[in-house]
Amino acid sequence: MLLVRLLATAAISACILAVGAAGQPRDADQVARSVALFREAGKVLQHPRCLNCHPVGDRPAQTDAMRPHNPRVVRGADGHGAAGLPCSSCHHAANFDAARVPGHPDWHLAPASMGWQGRSLGEICTQIKDPARNGGRDMAALLRHMSEDTLVGWAWAPGAGRTPAPGTQASFGAVMRAWAESGAHCPP
Numbered sequence: 001m002l003l004v005r006l007l008a009t010a011a012i013s014a015c016i017l018a019v020g021a022a023g024q025p026r027d028a029d030q031v032a033r034s035v036a037l038f039r040e041a042g043k044v045l046q047h048p049r050c051l052n053c054h055p056v057g058d059r060p061a062q063t064d065a066m067r068p069h070n071p072r073v074v075r076g077a078d079g080h081g082a083a084g085l086p087c088s089s090c091h092h093a094a095n096f097d098a099a100r101v102p103g104h105p106d107w108h109l110a111p112a113s114m115g116w117q118g119r120s121l122g123e124i125c126t127q128i129k130d131p132a133r134n135g136g137r138d139m140a141a142l143l144r145h146m147s148e149d150t151l152v153g154w155a156w157a158p159g160a161g162r163t164p165a166p167g168t169q170a171s172f173g174a175v176m177r178a179w180a181e182s183g184a185h186c187p188p
C-alpha cells in the first residue's frame with residue numbers, strides 16, 4: 001500500500017514539476033525525487049525478509065527479529081551451505097508451514113559482496129549499482145532481478161509466522177524502475 005501510494009505521489013509531483021517549471025525541472029528536484037523513491041524501496045530492501053538472506057558475514061538470520069540462524073549454518077563455497085549441511089537438507093522447494101521452514105527450489109545465501117545487514121541505505125544503494133559487487137548486473141538486469149526473480153518474490157509469500165515484505169513484488173519493481181528513470185541517485 002505504502003509503495004503504491006508513494007508511486008502515485010511521485011507521479012503527481014513529477015507532473016507538478018513538469019508544469020510548474022515550464023519544461024525544465026531543476027536538477028535538485030530530480031535528485032530529491034530519486035532519493036525519495038529509493039528510500040521508499042528501502043522499506044523492502046531493509047525488511048527482515050530480504051536482510052536475513054543478505055548477511056555481511058557467513059551466517060543467515062531468521063525471524064522478524066533477525067536472530068542468527070539456529071542451527072548454526074554457514075554460506076559454504078557457493079552460498080548453498082557447508083558440504084555436510086546444505087541448505088536444501090532443511091529448505092525444500094516450497095514453504096513447509098507445519099515446521100515453519102521456508103522453501104524455494106534454489107534456496108541459498110546471497111554472496112558476501114551483496115551483504116546488506118547493518119549497512120545504511122546509502123551504502124546498500126551504492127553497492128547494488130556496482131557491477132563489481134552485484135553479480136555483474138547492469139541496471140536493466142538489476143531491475144529484472146528485483147521485479148521477476150522468484151527467490152526475491154518469496155519475500156511476499158514467506159509462509160506461516162513471518163511478516164511479508166510490504167506491498168507486492170510488482171509495486172516494488174515499479175518503484176525501482178521509477179528510481180532508475182529518475183537517475184538512480186542514492187541517499188547520502
Ligand code: HEC
Binds near residue numbers: 081099
Ligand atoms: C538444519 C536445518 C536447516 C538448515 C541446514 C538450514 N536452515 Fe535455514 N531455517 C531452518 C528453519 C527451521 C528455519 C525457520 C526458523 C523460524 O523462522 O522459526 C530457517 C529459516 C531460515 C531463514 C529465515 C527466513 C526469514 O526471513 O525468516 C533464512 C534466511 C535461512 N533459513 C537461510 C538458510 C540458508 C541460506 C541455509 C544454508 C546456508 C540454511 N538456512 C540452512 C532450518 C535450516
Ligand code: HEC
Binds near residue numbers: 152
Ligand atoms: C533465500 C535467500 C534470499 C532472499 C530471501 C533474498 N535474496 Fe536477494 N539474493 C539472494 C542470492 C542467492 C543472490 C545472488 C543471486 C545471483 O547473483 O545470481 C541475491 C541477489 C540479490 C540482488 C542482486 C544485487 C545485489 O547487489 O544484491 C538483489 C538486488 C536482491 N538479491 C534483492 C533482494 C530483495 C529485494 C529481497 C527481498 C524482497 C531479497 N533479495 C531476498 C538470496 C536471497
